[in-house]
Amino acid sequence: MATTVYLDDNAAAPLRPAARDAVMAALDLTGNPSSVHRYGRLAHRAIEDARAQVAVLTGATTAGVIFTSSGSEANALALQGAGPRRAIVSAVEHDSVLAPAQRLAACATVPVDGDGIVDLAALDELLGTDASDTIVSVMLANNETGALQPVAAVAKLAHARGALVHCDAIAAAGRVLCDMTALGVDLLSISSAKLGGPLGVGALVLRPGLDIAPLLVGGGQERRRRAGTENLPGIVGFGAAAAEALASMADQGRIATLRDRLEAGVMKLASGSRVFARGVARLANTSCLTMPGVLNETQVMALDLAGVAVSAGAACSSGKVSASHVLRAMGVPEDEAKTAIRVSFGWRSADADVDAFLAAWGALHARVGAADRTTAA
């Protein structure tokens, strides 16, 4: 069997060695961080160190960092707890933003262009003259295409009308700078697993002075903003992963080279294939591309058989057969959207992964082409 090639970092990134070491050490820390005895104090200190590391990654104050159990929980907390009763979201947001936004009293959607970039004029119109009861949520990078949104411009517009601004930076964190002060946003969500930390932990980061109503109530953890015994090893691993991702940001250049070689190879193999958001600023690690006429499920299955792991879109909805709402919002016809796969690289990715992908994908393309020719003949 072929060596297994993992190109699905946007679903779950392999644990970074520094994060793994931190988790291992913390698994042996027994204490409940709220306990006052020595075990508790050691646990508490480990959490505060990790909080500082996450604060540095996001350009926040340590007091602004609220640890959650996932990026989804961070998004739910932001949308449901910030206060405003009205939401304005982009059409390409993740389901974990769209669903809680739709639970508010009103929710409007900003359209995007063919590259998935929000239409600022449309946002301007939706904001109206007074948006003081509105929260605007626009992601920093799209998890399917990698397209980067003009978040700073969104924040400027929204703030001018009194709205709060939330940014889902889950796919972006560790891959591009996510300084919430530079972005000018009020709330920012990130997830540990997407940047090479352990699963089961995320954070919602608040700008100084902003308060939030908790989603989970009970004990006084996280300054009364999120009850529940802290996931100590998870948080400590998250901190280590955040620090390492920030320190190795330059690695994104190497990753972009891998991605570009893969895309060039794909275009050479199948001239009719399309790479989405290729013409705009996007993450170095994400490529969303089509094989004309071949369903993404077929591609993913064939690649899996060849030992290459990619995905047909967001992992949480990979059970569904419908076309990606992101691509549909970009105006991609349903039939074409169903032929798109997502290839995402990470810290472990290497040239051999690109070679293996191109060999497997190329073989499938040739097989399908031959079958078509047989059918035609």
Next chain:
Amino acid sequence: MSQTRPIYLDNHATTPLDPRAREAMMPYMAEMFGNPHSTNHLYGFEAEEAVEYARERIAGVIGAEAREIVFTSGATESNNLAIKGAGAFQDRLEQGAKRHVVTAVTEHKCVLESVRRLERQGFRVTWLGVDGDGSIDLRELEAALTDETLLVSVMAANNEIGTLAPLAEIGALCRARDVLFHTDAAQAFGKVPLDVNAMNIDLMSISAHKVYGPKGIGALYVRRRPRVRLEPLIDGGGQERGLRSGTLPAPLCVGFGEAAAVAGQDMAAEAPRLQVLRDRLRDGLLAGLKDIHVNGPGQNGPRLPNNLNVSFAGVDAGALMADLKGLAVSSGSACSTASVEPSYVLRAVGLSDELSRASLRFGIGRFNTGAEIEAAIAQIVAAVTRLRQAAGASAAQ
């Protein structure tokens, strides 16, 4: 002695990770790192398979079906989801016909706070008091139930004084009146036998780190027949059958599954062993000190085998803990230890504020030894005697 690690007797706050659970998690923190929802490639399959096996093992401990187990981040989330989720479903989808909730004043804070949320939304709440053992009165509970009662939430075992609730009796009363029965079993799961069908439990909150599993993972049992309906707290990707969105942390699920299976297997042998240690601690303190009071159910009362709660008259619990450098214990629930208020649980069982402030909680665990208990007795007796003498001396001046 002071260089060695303090003796850990705070197993109600959290438990050490069992080496078996730790071992089970390791592969999923290395090469098997897939997203369990990426069910179209090998990495996803193997993670999904591991998560589903863990779900089965957890269900097995409480007589449930695997698909009735919803993974959460811990018992706090489970309690929030059960109570607020049931209330929200009632509000949104059933026009709020049932807007009454019954709970007890000695519940964990996250249950009390969740119920208060419903109260603020206009639900009527009956707060049941408790007797000196911390037990609710079943007749009072029965009398409180009406056609408008949506939910009864009574904890399986109290986290401070270990009182065990008569779950089967409460379940029967609730089922007869078509009322949902939720129990916070964070302290009871894996420690005493629980059976969701025999006890007619509809919703049960459990946590891994209280049974020697990892922190950051818990579960809510949600009955399927008759079906219990909840609104999710965390919405989005639709994982956990729409009840709880977010990528499942496969390593934590696996560690929880292993810890649950171990606890289920060893319960019959472990409970009596812990009870012997607990009784030895209690008897040693009673023999060595005057004016101490054991809180919670007595000798043969309904009590967790590993719990002890003692008031040391005339001694401040904070000062005592500070003095007990070789011992890790607590004065009550960990989530509120930072607050200076006396325990509301001890107050509810009739203790004065003064005695409440003089109380320590001991939680004995799987890895404690008889020698540790003897050492703890000696340290506590010495510390209490010293503090009382100091107080006596300063009072005499």
